[in-house]
Amino acid sequence: MKRALCSIVVSLVLTSTSAVVFAADAKAIHTQKTKDVVITLENESGQWKQGKNDFVLTFTSAQDKKAVDAGKVSLNTSMAMPNMAPMVAGANLSPDGPGRYRGTIQFADRGTRQVTVAWDGPAGKGSTKFSVPVR
Ligand SMILES: [Cu+2]
Secondary structure, three states: OHHHHHHHHHHHHHHHHHOOHHHOOOEEEEEEEOOOEEEEEEEOOOOEOOEEEEEEEEEEEOOOOOEOOOEEEEEEEEEEEOOEEEEEEEOEEEEOOOOEEEEEEEEOOOEEEEEEEEEEEOOEEEEEEEEEEEO
């Protein structure tokens, strides 16, 4: 009984702190430079993990480092699996200021994901691929 109450308290605390996680410094999970845009994927720990992940995706100009209005953005992941179809997961993204998107994504297991980020906005249209480990 005491143990059950304790775990409820712990999960309430974890839920309420996750909302303010990005007030603290974010660490880069991956930085990808394309021709004219630098894309940064970041979160509190600098890593993706199995389960649900919150993250921030930013687009800045490769020339002057200013925010780039990327417009409509998507982030999708895929992992090749032996003897079965690739595991795919897409992120839910919502705009959070110029060139900045907040995202959530869910991973069923660990392993390296091939990540595809695509954008289509006033600054142009493009896509890029990179890999990110899920630990
Ligand atoms: Cu998998």
